[in-house]
Amino acid sequence: MSQSRNRWLINIVLVLAVMGFVGVSVFPIIAAYNDTPYSRQNLTSSKENSAAAQKSKLEDAARGYEQVLQREPENQTALRGLLETRLQLLSLGVGEMQGIIEPLEKLVKLNPEQTKYAVLLAQAKQQIGDREGAAQVYRSILETKPGDLNALQGMVGLLLDQKRPEAAIGLLQQTLAKATQANKIEPGSIDTTAVQVMLGNLHASQKRYSQAMLAYDQAIKSAPDDFRPVLAKAMVLKEQGKLQEAKPLFSKAATLAPPQYKDEINNRAKETEVAAPTPTASSTPTP
Numbered sequence: 001m002s003q004s005r006n007r008w009l010i011n012i013v014l015v016l017a018v019m020g021f022v023g024v025s026v027f028p029i030i031a032a033y034n035d036t037p038y039s040r041q042n043l044t045s046s047k048e049n050s051a052a053a054q055k056s057k058l059e060d061a062a063r064g065y066e067q068v069l070q071r072e073p074e075n076q077t078a079l080r081g082l083l084e085t086r087l088q089l090l091s092l093g094v095g096e097m098q099g100i101i102e103p104l105e106k107l108v109k110l111n112p113e114q115t116k117y118a119v120l121l122a123q124a125k126q127q128i129g130d131r132e133g134a135a136q137v138y139r140s141i142l143e144t145k146p147g148d149l150n151a152l153q154g155m156v157g158l159l160l161d162q163k164r165p166e167a168a169i170g171l172l173q174q175t176l177a178k179a180t181q182a183n184k185i186e187p188g189s190i191d192t193t194a195v196q197v198m199l200g201n202l203h204a205s206q207k208r209y210s211q212a213m214l215a216y217d218q219a220i221k222s223a224p225d226d227f228r229p230v231l232a233k234a235m236v237l238k239e240q241g242k243l244q245e246a247k248p249l250f251s252k253a254a255t256l257a258p259p260q261y262k263d264e265i266n267n268r269a270k271e272t273e274v275a276a277p278t279p280t281a282s283s284t285p286t287p
Helices: 003-017 026-033 036-044 048-071 076-091 098-110 115-127 131-144 149-161 165-185 192-205 209-222 227-239 243-256 259-270
Strands: none
Touching: 048 076, 076 098, 098 115, 115 131, 115 149, 131 149, 149 165, 149 192, 165 192, 192 209, 192 227, 209 227, 227 243, 227 259, 243 259
């Protein structure tokens, strides 16, 4: 990924995180497993013996879960245990992404109402190069739950990886168009503010800053007490170097945000503070 793409992902992850986007946080998890320099450093550091012991313990645990599943192929405790163990092994640079697909497919089948498994399955498919398989999983989620933020985020990321930003923008616009009717049938099924923030971030990732600001301003107008669009707008202004414009928005976002997010927002706000220039000898008044 390019540096600008990474920055955009960091921004969207932060904004989605403050939506209460909990459970399986797909982008950070999958990205961590691809961070091979970190994995190599981890395995060659002074903690090498500890890492080796952890690896051995995890491999033993994986074999144990596999034995249980040979007897009980639909044992969900064992499936979740095997998935978690293989994910941890991947974080150590051991194994292949393919190894998490089989337990995920079973968990998706056994838990059709829990879309977190399906989203992680789609991300895993994307990582092994099966983009069409990933897209099919995302579409199946969005057909029944068009406002699923996990699936929307994942599908947007997939379309961007395919160099299809217009399709990603269209997806979010279609979701917003469906929101009024969907929320009449099932109140709160589509978080319009969250989708507007995603749309703004998407425009910003394409350097369409005027459209991004329009999306944020629309979200702020429709939900004046919601800190998310305020925070998103502040981050994009900061990204553009417009620190003085961003600073009051960070302050406003911190005021509106729940307590658990205030520290992170305040830390971002501190980055907008421009240090006053130190007077030079020539500019210092002579007594």
